[in-house]
Amino acid sequence: MQCSYFDAVACRSCTLMGQAYPSQLAAKQRHCAHLLEPYPDLEWLPTVASRESGYRNKAKMVVSGTVEEPLLGILDAAGEGIDLTSCGITGEELRDAFPVLAALVTRARLTPYDVPRRRGELKYVLLTVSPDGELMLRLVLRSTESLVRIRKHLPWLLDVLPALRVVSVNLQPEHKAVLEGDEEIVLTEQATLRMAVNDVVLHLRPQSFFQTNTDIAAALYRQGREWVEEVDPASVWDLYCGVGGFALHSAGEGRAVTGIEISPEAIASAEASRDEAGLPGVRFAAGDATAFALAAPAPPELVIVNPPRRGIGPDLAAWLESSGVHRVVYSSCRAQSLAKDLAAMPSLRPRRARVLDMFPQTTHYEVMVLLERA
């Protein structure tokens, strides 16, 4: 893939830009295989490739420039805005919507936040697209100063962007490099974006995590379901469950599935999806994954873990090691953390593994491993 921003050194986020895609995939496979060398019996399933471009379902754009001429993109080292509205890894529906969002900035007089001077209101626009092409827009603001004007122009916005389903304002009053604050004000009647993934409909609320690349997320959940179905366990935990992708794909007749996630917003999304699908055997709870496991009266037959980049950490690894759980499905976005966690669970042997390319043009990838108690 070729990118004019990369070539002009305006944005260097995609560090593999320009490298042939098959060679990117081969390098990721080699990188992962090297980290998992301590397990020579591991069976590698074929790498899952992604679309090379337009794969991102979410754009996080810093807003800079002026009310009359807003810029959506990133800031350079000097704090100057760089327009990235033609970013080629961003989904086409998102790119098509950026000019309308720039027009909203001008219409509603949303002063872009000026980082060096600590002045202005609009910090970021966060835009997500569903597999059906529907959109969720979040405006990250310093205060509620412009809220009335945003509400006033909302009918216009919904008219010119008919795919827009959810619009919200997130308040981030502090001058720090944190993307968003705790307070979210939903402005539309609809508060969740409908994400149809395989045969499961997930309801995404504004503050919940969702995997970056929807096609590859679908492949992850299919792989998870396949491994669960092979074992046909009576009880499954999905730890770090987010909006419940693995848990809802693991539901089955007579099977108790429990999803645990730190974000109450994500749990509310997961519960809404479960209720709509009518899956009484699936239960969700907000909380820390490790604390939940350590306090549970009995372990389940199979555990799925899909932690953040830091991995599951020593305490949960130690609990899994001694728990008697027979099978673990570990989905990781950082193979170095996976390798460290595996080393802490010698009784759970990696049997099968698969690299899935969640992030083309970058060195990042997802890897799923099926572990079995030796």
Ligand SMILES: C[S@@+](CC[C@H](N)C(=O)[O-])C[C@H]1O[C@@H](n2cnc3c(N)ncnc32)[C@H](O)[C@@H]1O
């Ligand atoms: C890589 S995401 C995976 C989400 C989900 N499995 C999916 O497919 O969308 C990791 C998730 O872990 C959650 N998380 C972070 N720390 C946690 C903790 N200590 N206990 C439980 N969940 C946590 C995050 O909020 C995030 O939703």
